[in-house]
Amino acid sequence: MIIAVAVATVFVLTLVLVPVWSRWEMPGALESLRLGRFHHAFVGFTLGSLIVHESELGAQFEGIRNSLISLSLVWIGVQAGLDLDLSKYRKRPASQLISESLQSLGTILLLFGCALLGSTLLRVHFGLRLDPFLLSLLLAISAATIRTPDVIYPWKGRITQAGLNPGLPLVVNTNTASFVFLLLCFPFFYNDAVLQLGPYTSVGNSSTLAAILVLGLLLGLLVDFIFRSFDEDISCTYLCTGLSLVVASLCLALKMPGLLVGFLAGVWLINTTIRRRTVLELSERISGVAEPTFYFLVGSILGTGWISEGQVIGVFVAALLLSRLFVRGMGQAAADKLQNSWRSWIPPLAVGLRPMGTVSVASVVQAYYLVPALQSSELLIACLFSVYLSQLLPVPTQGDSPMQGQQIGAPDSD
Amino acid sequence: MRNLFICLILVALIWVTKGVPEGFLGVSTSLGLFVFLPVVMARWFERFLLPSYLGPLLAGLAIGSSNLIPAWEMASLQVFANLGGVFLCLHVGALLSPYMFLNQRVLQASALVIGITFFVVTSTLIAFWNIPIHSVIHLGLICTVTAPILTLLSYSDRKEGLMVSTATTAIALLLLGVFRGVQAAGWPEVTFQHVLIYLVFLELSFWTLRQIHTEHGKYLLFGSSSVLIFLAAKQIGLEPEFFALLTGYALRIRGGRGRLDQLDSTRKLSRCLIPFVLAYLAAKTVGPISLLKGYEWQFILTFSFAMYMGKGLAAWVASKFLTISGRDWLQIMPHGLFAILLLQTGLPEDLITSSPAAIVSAAILLNSVGISLLLPVLQFILEKIKIRRLEALEAP
Numbered sequence: 001m002i003i004a005v006a007v008a009t010v011f012v013l014t015l016v017l018v019p020v021w022s023r024w025e026m027p028g029a030l031e032s033l034r035l036g037r038f039h040h041a042f043v044g045f046t047l048g049s050l051i052v053h054e055s056e057l058g059a060q061f062e063g064i065r066n067s068l069i070s071l072s073l074v075w076i077g078v079q080a081g082l083d084l085d086l087s088k089y090r091k092r093p094a095s096q097l098i099s100e101s102l103q104s105l106g107t108i109l110l111l112f113g114c115a116l117l118g119s120t121l122l123r124v125h126f127g128l129r130l131d132p133f134l135l136s137l138l139l140a141i142s143a144a145t146i147r148t149p150d151v152i153y154p155w156k157g158r159i160t161q162a163g164l165n166p167g168l169p170l171v172v173n174t175n176t177a178s179f180v181f182l183l184l185c186f187p188f189f190y191n192d193a194v195l196q197l198g199p200y201t202s203v204g205n206s207s208t209l210a211a212i213l214v215l216g217l218l219l220g221l222l223v224d225f226i227f228r229s230f231d232e233d234i235s236c237t238y239l240c241t242g243l244s245l246v247v248a249s250l251c252l253a254l255k256m257p258g259l260l261v262g263f264l265a266g267v268w269l270i271n272t273t274i275r276r277r278t279v280l281e282l283s284e285r286i287s288g289v290a291e292p293t294f295y296f297l298v299g300s301i302l303g304t305g306w307i308s309e310g311q312v313i314g315v316f317v318a319a320l321l322l323s324r325l326f327v328r329g330m331g332q333a334a335a336d337k338l339q340n341s342w343r344s345w346i347p348p349l350a351v352g353l354r355p356m357g358t359v360s361v362a363s364v365v366q367a368y369y370l371v372p373a374l375q376s377s378e379l380l381i382a383c384l385f386s387v388y389l390s391q392l393l394p395v396p397t398q399g400d401s402p403m404q405g406q407q408i409g410a411p412d413s414d
Numbered sequence: 415m416r417n418l419f420i421c422l423i424l425v426a427l428i429w430v431t432k433g434v435p436e437g438f439l440g441v442s443t444s445l446g447l448f449v450f451l452p453v454v455m456a457r458w459f460e461r462f463l464l465p466s467y468l469g470p471l472l473a474g475l476a477i478g479s480s481n482l483i484p485a486w487e488m489a490s491l492q493v494f495a496n497l498g499g500v501f502l503c504l505h506v507g508a509l510l511s512p513y514m515f516l517n518q519r520v521l522q523a524s525a526l527v528i529g530i531t532f533f534v535v536t537s538t539l540i541a542f543w544n545i546p547i548h549s550v551i552h553l554g555l556i557c558t559v560t561a562p563i564l565t566l567l568s569y570s571d572r573k574e575g576l577m578v579s580t581a582t583t584a585i586a587l588l589l590l591g592v593f594r595g596v597q598a599a600g601w602p603e604v605t606f607q608h609v610l611i612y613l614v615f616l617e618l619s620f621w622t623l624r625q626i627h628t629e630h631g632k633y634l635l636f637g638s639s640s641v642l643i644f645l646a647a648k649q650i651g652l653e654p655e656f657f658a659l660l661t662g663y664a665l666r667i668r669g670g671r672g673r674l675d676q677l678d679s680t681r682k683l684s685r686c687l688i689p690f691v692l693a694y695l696a697a698k699t700v701g702p703i704s705l706l707k708g709y710e711w712q713f714i715l716t717f718s719f720a721m722y723m724g725k726g727l728a729a730w731v732a733s734k735f736l737t738i739s740g741r742d743w744l745q746i747m748p749h750g751l752f753a754i755l756l757l758q759t760g761l762p763e764d765l766i767t768s769s770p771a772a773i774v775s776a777a778i779l780l781n782s783v784g785i786s787l788l789l790p791v792l793q794f795i796l797e798k799i800k801i802r803r804l805e806a807l808e809a810p
Contacts, residue, residue: 225419228416235682
């Protein structure tokens, strides 16, 4: 009964809020939160807190929830993989790719160092048992990545999409570089996985890497086959979802990172499929359903047990955002100096204040589905607070024109 | 070949994960097979110019009889099949035009089909089988149900046939609901409070649907509504699919003359869900048909034969008074989704049988699969008869 009341309340709220949102020009901060799916996470948190009390339903829901979250992680990885279109990178000069890759790599390594320094405190206060290197790696990826599409909330003016001026060349995407780095380092830091699939058992870094590669390529291959065999978009979506659920469940059972499996699948798909435009269009439409569902499910995990650790969470959030601002800003400043394109501190500040997004949340959520699994939700709530706070912080733009804002944002966007 | 490769991969994964302790893995892998294989088989049948819904039915029967998926995993998939069925029926109910039931020709045709089929089936069962009257009436009403969704899938050009099939099924379901209510055996526990909450929910859904214009918003809302309807149906002890059908129809009536475009946009997803729901239903009811005894086969053949006789007689009688083509009349022959659902829950309790599931499986094979395979042949014969008559008329 309480579930029905809760869902009905959601209906009523939707009924009331949709016409309000469509007519009201929201302030930039609220619009930024809305784009960050804050309301979905909040609804999930509310319903999750209610469902826990109905134990039978809670147990059923938890089983389905884990599978759906794993599916969402695979999907987020696929989205990231679709950005790694090698044909576009081949058209750019190698020196530019190398310099921007090094900038991204330097940022991630510095953030990794910062996270490693704080990992002991995290393990003590949040009760985390995950390997400190692995935990730091995931936190570094979470801090390094930005929201996509790269929507910024400027100090003055309305929300704009920071992107490349069409005249400027394509550069290495920070999110893509983060995923590649995660893929390369993950097997070496993930020592606790024992792969057991039916009669087969395997332990070790190479088997972890092999499992990730096989699952990722298998998913990419099968999805490519589906797109070649079926013409209707909805049929392709439906079948790909079914297959992805299978692979996501395998990742969950084998304690493999669904994010990386999805990333590999996305890379394979975008570089081999003949229906590239259909894939990209569909992925945008699917994101409209997948992302809200992901935030809803993540919200339902949180519970209320984290409130007692509020102070520590606050310190973590502040430390994360400050270190992110410093490292990313310094990275951009160093790059500008080396390339003799330095103008002022505003571009590095803008880069440092770029909001975090879904990939940041997904990196931390992934930690909950590895070995040993995280139990408490403090780290997740801290990550969510960090993400939404970063989305609330205004980003300076050089001059008054949004186009200039786009030019400043070039190194971190597609 | 690609689709076959994917099916083989899925089957291999199910086989490998059979012994894995994590229950959800087996369930998810099985779900993947149920999602993929029926769609592929539907395409293959379509390529061979056969009704596409045969593919999912046969896929389900094949999966069920292969013992690849354990019984407890099949039971775990029930909730997904229910939710898929609810989504589908919500959409189908919303497509039903209230004005179809004001069409006199359609109503007359449906009344004839129901009346004659019911009379023939009940007479046959009473004459040859010693079954109590309430069970005979129940089975008689189930036999009058047709397959409008399957007709829509494979014979969408048969407009009049589709309307007659839809009206017949709707009236038969209504009569069944009333009969079960009168019996008070399976009447759901509905109070005035439930009815009030339901009406408020309908109104809220209607107004919320009208506000939402984005594609993902419609899918999210439909999904939430499906979950809510499923939970409510479980609460009051009603089959979720029928409750969703009723709700969808109520929304359609609430919409008045104008159709809700938001409901139309989910049509494609509904078509994708049909193979999954059909396959699961078929797989779930697979029983050891080979173990059916002689008298059980006689029972199945009796009521199936009586059903075809009744429907055929009704079509012949109606064709004397109504100008509906023979090919349209053929659409009332097979049993579809609703009939399969009813058979699963409505077999006569007094019928002594070692395996009710096997009886239902045999009934599906005969009345859904078998007759559907014959439909193209029957259509061909009818066309030939029509051509010969025309030639005879034109001959000097």
